[in-house]
Amino acid sequence: MDKPRSNQEWFEALSNQDVQQGEALEEIRRLLLRAALYTLVTHLSDLQEMSEEERLALAEECAQEALMAVLARLGDFRGDSKFTTWAYKFGVNIALSRARRWRWKQVSLDDLADDDGTLNWFQRDERFQTADSEQPVRQKEVVEVIREVLRTQLTPRQRQTLKLIAFDDVPMDVVVQRLDSNRNAVYKLLHDARLKIKQQLVRRGYDLAEVMDLFQ
């Protein structure tokens, strides 16, 4: 077995336009295909309606797209991880995003829209039944605070995004695609929403550790 390339050898081989670059490109393409195949195998449940040929074609597409990402971002490689780990992350990221979108492509998010204004979705699976008789009362108080923040301090887009991702289990990549947005923007929507709720709970004198314990 050949000795694995060092980080420096990978970087130089892929950067220089010579015969070594061709060999390195073929080697990294092969490794990225393996990463894409491995990733898809770990998420076969997302690909249930996909034929064998489509699955293999998807892996090839993901490997090719990952190769493009590796070459485009090569200048960002700082050597603080193994080169292959750095490269694999693009293959994993692309393959999982594609798998999630495939699984959800037939689902209309309109059916999950929060259009009744009741905001019941965020507590629909709660029973508030515990051995401690005080606990359900405290849980309901907290739920009311959260409901109020949702209603009065979040934008409709924040509320909708929060509902889809945190309560309907829609993958963020699917929401990003349907909103024609990007992960950073959607993550910020969620972060801002969480922060507003946290700040309101603190402002009203709740101990956040106790609040968390109430629901665990």
Added chain:
Amino acid sequence: MMKTNLAKFVRHVHDTQDTEISCSVCLDLVSQYVDLEISTGDATIQLPLVKQHLDQCLVCSEEYQVLHQLAVLEAEQRLPTDEELMNQLKK
């Protein structure tokens, strides 16, 4: 016990920080995080913001888990062959 979405959400609210890194920054750092975990075990200490993001973001966390598996298998020279993976993918 299976946690409800509300219970998970309350935990995420509890763990929310004023400033959190974005998914792009997480993707930038996750390979370093994974290799630190494998080599020194102190990734959480060296890159706490990555750990915080992974705890909040399910899609990034799923990608981290697969990347971690791949890196471990590669380090142990136990990566399945393409043929093995293709056969599994056809199932």
